[in-house]
Amino acid sequence: MKLAVACSPHIHDSASTASIMRDVLIALSPTLVAACVLFGLKALLVTAVCVLSCVLFEWGYEKLNKMPVTVGDLSAAVTGVLLAFNLPVSIPLWQAVFGCLVAIVAVKMLFGGLGKNFANPAITARIVMLLAFAGSMTHWTYGDAVSGATPLAIVKAGDLASLPPVSHLLLGTHAGCLGETCILTLLLGFAYLLVRRVISWHTPVVFMATVFLFTLALGEQPVYQLLSGSLVLGSVFMATDYSTTPSTDWGRVIFGFGCGLLTVLIRVWGSYSEGVSFAILFMNILTPYISRWTRTKPFGGVKA
Amino acid sequence: MYRKLHGVRVPHRKNTAELAAVRLPPPACVVIPMSMHIGAPARPVVAPGDEVKVGQLIAEAGGFVSSPIHASVSGKVKKLGELLGSNGRSIPTVVLESDGLMTPWEGLAPPKLDTAQDFLDAVRASGAVGLGGAGFPTAVKLAVKDPAQIRAVIVNGAECEPYITSDTRTMLDRTDDLLEGARLLQKFLRVPRLIFAVENNKPRCLAQLRARTKGETGMEVRALPSSYPQGAEKVLIYHTTGGVVPEGKLPIDAGAVVLNCTTLALIGQFCRTGMPLVEKCVTVDGSAVKEPKNVLVPIGESMQDVFEACGGFSTKPGKVLYGGPMMGIAVPDLSQPILKNTNAILALSPKDAVLPEPTACLKCGRCIAHCPLRLMPAEIETAYTLGRMDLLEELKVNLCMECGCCSYGCPAHRPLVQTNKLAKAQLAAWQKLRKEQAEKEGA
Numbered sequence: 001m002k003l004a005v006a007c008s009p010h011i012h013d014s015a016s017t018a019s020i021m022r023d024v025l026i027a028l029s030p031t032l033v034a035a036c037v038l039f040g041l042k043a044l045l046v047t048a049v050c051v052l053s054c055v056l057f058e059w060g061y062e063k064l065n066k067m068p069v070t071v072g073d074l075s076a077a078v079t080g081v082l083l084a085f086n087l088p089v090s091i092p093l094w095q096a097v098f099g100c101l102v103a104i105v106a107v108k109m110l111f112g113g114l115g116k117n118f119a120n121p122a123i124t125a126r127i128v129m130l131l132a133f134a135g136s137m138t139h140w141t142y143g144d145a146v147s148g149a150t151p152l153a154i155v156k157a158g159d160l161a162s163l164p165p166v167s168h169l170l171l172g173t174h175a176g177c178l179g180e181t182c183i184l185t186l187l188l189g190f191a192y193l194l195v196r197r198v199i200s201w202h203t204p205v206v207f208m209a210t211v212f213l214f215t216l217a218l219g220e221q222p223v224y225q226l227l228s229g230s231l232v233l234g235s236v237f238m239a240t241d242y243s244t245t246p247s248t249d250w251g252r253v254i255f256g257f258g259c260g261l262l263t264v265l266i267r268v269w270g271s272y273s274e275g276v277s278f279a280i281l282f283m284n285i286l287t288p289y290i291s292r293w294t295r296t297k298p299f300g301g302v303k304a
Numbered sequence: 305m306y307r308k309l310h311g312v313r314v315p316h317r318k319n320t321a322e323l324a325a326v327r328l329p330p331p332a333c334v335v336i337p338m339s340m341h342i343g344a345p346a347r348p349v350v351a352p353g354d355e356v357k358v359g360q361l362i363a364e365a366g367g368f369v370s371s372p373i374h375a376s377v378s379g380k381v382k383k384l385g386e387l388l389g390s391n392g393r394s395i396p397t398v399v400l401e402s403d404g405l406m407t408p409w410e411g412l413a414p415p416k417l418d419t420a421q422d423f424l425d426a427v428r429a430s431g432a433v434g435l436g437g438a439g440f441p442t443a444v445k446l447a448v449k450d451p452a453q454i455r456a457v458i459v460n461g462a463e464c465e466p467y468i469t470s471d472t473r474t475m476l477d478r479t480d481d482l483l484e485g486a487r488l489l490q491k492f493l494r495v496p497r498l499i500f501a502v503e504n505n506k507p508r509c510l511a512q513l514r515a516r517t518k519g520e521t522g523m524e525v526r527a528l529p530s531s532y533p534q535g536a537e538k539v540l541i542y543h544t545t546g547g548v549v550p551e552g553k554l555p556i557d558a559g560a561v562v563l564n565c566t567t568l569a570l571i572g573q574f575c576r577t578g579m580p581l582v583e584k585c586v587t588v589d590g591s592a593v594k595e596p597k598n599v600l601v602p603i604g605e606s607m608q609d610v611f612e613a614c615g616g617f618s619t620k621p622g623k624v625l626y627g628g629p630m631m632g633i634a635v636p637d638l639s640q641p642i643l644k645n646t647n648a649i650l651a652l653s654p655k656d657a658v659l660p661e662p663t664a665c666l667k668c669g670r671c672i673a674h675c676p677l678r679l680m681p682a683e684i685e686t687a688y689t690l691g692r693m694d695l696l697e698e699l700k701v702n703l704c705m706e707c708g709c710c711s712y713g714c715p716a717h718r719p720l721v722q723t724n725k726l727a728k729a730q731l732a733a734w735q736k737l738r739k740e741q742a743e744k745e746g747a
Binding site: 006055116300 | 309312314315418466476538542548549550551552620621622623624625628630631632633635636637638654656657658659660662664665666667668669670672673675676677678679681682683691700701706708711712713714715716717721722727
C-alpha cells in the first residue's frame with residue numbers, strides 16, 4: 001500500500017485566492033448594476049472591455065514569458081472592474097484598454113505578478129490615464145447633461161447653491177466615475193466583504209473617518225467630502241488591496257489615516273478636486289515601512 | 305478581561321464522540337518501541353524467551369527524563385528488535401508474542417502513598433507520559449523544585465483537533481479515575497486550584513464533570529470556545545488563568561502545570577489498582593475507515609490490526625496519521641504500532657490525502673491574524689527564503705508551536721508552518737554556531 005507522507009497540517013480551509021477574488025467581484029456587482037441604471041449600458045460595456053483586456057493582458061504576458069497562467073485566480077478580473085469603476089462612462093474604449101495595459105503589464109506583471117506589486121494597479125492606471133487623457137478623464141456626463149460637474153468640483157468652485165441633495169449622493173444620481181457615485185451599493189459591498197472576512201474594517205473606517213473629521217474641522221462640507229468622489233470606492237476596494245497595503249491591524253489603521261490625511265490635503269489645497277487615488281498610491285509606497293513599524297508582538301516574546 | 309488568542313475554526317468531525325470504547329481481542333503480537341516519550345529511550349529488562357504478564361515491567365527508565373514501559377499482553381518475549389519510526393529514526397523495540405490470555409501480572413498492587421515523594425515515584429512507575437500527544441514524562445513535569453510554585457493545575461480536556469474523541473471518552477467513562485488523580489494532586493502537591501478545561505463542543509463532558517466535582521474544594525470546570533488550538537499548552541494557560549509563559553521558559557514559570565485528562569486518569573488508575581499504562585483508548589476515524597469507533601488497544605498493536613478491527617477500509621487510504629489532521633504525523637506504512645501517546649489513528653481517502661498546490665502569497669495577512677502566538681508566518685517565509693537568520697531571530701520563529709493555523713487558513717495554500725519548522729531548526733543551528741564562535745573568540 002502506497003501512503004502519502006507529508007508534514008502536518010493535513011486539512012485545509014476551503015478559502016483560496018480565487019474564492020477571495022470571487023467574493024470581491026460579488027461585492028462589486030451591485031455597484032455595476034447601479035452604474036448601468038445611472039449611466040446606461042455603456043457602463044457595462046466599459047467594464048466588460050476592462051475585464052477582458054486585463055485578463056487577456058495577463059494571459060498574454062504569461063504565455064509570452066512561458067509562465068504558468070494565473071488568470072483563473074480572478075485577480076485580473078477584479079483589477080479590470082476596479083479600473084472601469086474609476087473611469088467616466090464617456091471614456092473612449094481604446095483609452096480604457098490602454099489603462100488596462102498599464103495596470104496589468106506595467107504595474108502588476110513586471111513587478112512579479114500577484115502579491116509582488118507595490119502599487120495598486122487600478123489606481124496607478126487611473127492616475128496615468130488622468131495625466132495622459134486629461135480631457136476625456138474629466139469629461140462627465142449624467143442624464144441629459146452633456147457635461148456635468150462632480151459634487152467635489154462644485155465644492156471646490158465654492159458654488160454651494162448648485163450642490164445636489166444628500167439623498168442624490170447616496171443613490172449616485174450625479175456626475176462622476178461610473179462606479180464611484182452610488183454610495184448605497186458600495187456600502188452593501190463593504191458589508192458583504194466584512195461578513196465574508198475578506199477585508200478588515202480598519203482601513204476603510206479610519207480612512208473615511210479621517211476625511212470626515214478633517215474636513216469637518218476645516219469647514220469644508222464634510223458630508224459631501226465623504227459621500228462624493230471616489231472616497232468610498234477607494235477606501236473599501238482599493239485601500240484594502242492585500243499586496244499593496246499593510247497586513248496587520250495597526251498597519252491598516254495607520255494606512256487609512258495617512259490616506260485620509262493626504263486626501264484632505266489634496267482636495268482642500270491641491271489643484272485637483274479629487275485626491276483619493278494619489279493618497280492611496282502615496283501610501284502604497286510607504287507600506288513596507290508601515291509594515292516594519294507595526295510588526296506584531298509575539299505572545300510571550302522576550303526582547304533579545 | 306484580556307484579549308483571547310487567535311486560532312482557526314476547524315471542522316469538528318467528532319463522529320465517534322458518542323461511541324464508548326470497545327476492547328479489541330488480544331493481538332497475536334505487539335511491537336513496543338522503547339522511545340514513546342521525550343527523553344532517553346527506556347532500557348529493556350527482559351530477554352528473548354522470558355515469560356511476561358500484563359503490567360509487568362519490561363523496560364526501565366533510561367534516565368531522569370525518561371519513562372518505564374510495561375508489557376501490554378501476556379506471553380513471551382519474542383525478540384529485542386528495531387523499528388523505523390515515523391520520524392525516520394531507528395528505535396529499539398521489545399516484541400511480545402501474546403498467549404491470548406491477557407493474564408495480569410501477580411505483582412500488581414496499588415502503590416503505598418505517604419509522602420509527596422511516594423506520589424511522584426508512583427507517577428513515574430505508572431509509565432505516565434503526556435498522553436495528549438507530546439509524550440513528555442509526567443513525573444518530570446510534576447517534579448518542580450518548590451511545589452508552592454504551582455498555583456494552578458489545568459486538566460486539558462480541550463481536545464481541539466478534529467475527529468479525536470478519546471479524551472472525551474476518558475472524561476465520560478473514566479470520571480472516577482480522573483477525579484482520583486485530581487484529589488491525589490491536591491493532596492500531595494497541595495495544588496490550590498485545579499481547572500478542568502473543556503471545549504464547549506463537549507456539553508456532556510462539561511455536565512458530567514460539573515456534577516461530579518460539586519462539593520469538591522479547589523476544583524473548577526471551565527467551558528472554553530471551540531477554537532483550534534485551544535488545547536495547546538500556552539493557549540490553555542492564558543485562557544484559563546491569564547498566565548503568559550515567557551519565551552524559553554516552562555509553564556511552571558507562569559505558575560501552571562497542564563496535564564492531559566487521560567494522563568491524569570492514568571495516574572488515578574495506577575494509584576487505585578497498580579495497573580500501569582499498557583492500554584490506550586484510540587479514536588479510529590477518517591474518510592477511508594469503514595466503521596469509525598473508539599477502541600481500547602494494547603500498546604504495541606499494529607495500526608493494520610486496529611484498522612481491521614474497525615471493518616477495514618472503505619476505500620484504499622491515501623494517507624494514514626497518528627493523531628489529528630492538524631498536527632498528526634503521517635506514517636509510511638501500517639505496521640507502525642500504537643504508542644503511549646497515540647490518541648487517534650486516521651486513514652484519509654486519496655482525495656483527502658493531497659493538499660492543493662501552493663500559489664503566490666497574496667499578503668492578505670490571514671496567517672498573522674490566525675497565529676495564536678502573534679507571529680508573522682508570511683514574513684518568516686520570506687526571511688527563510690532569503691536566508692536571513694537575523695530576521696528570523698527578530699521575528700521569533702523559535703516561539704512557533706507548529707499548530708498549523710497559518711497553513712490551514714492560507715488561501716494561497718503556502719506551506720507556512722512547514723517552513724517555520726525548517727526555519728526553527730536552521731535558526732537554532734545558526735545561534736549555536738554563533739555562540740561557539742563567540743566563545744572561541746573570548747577564549
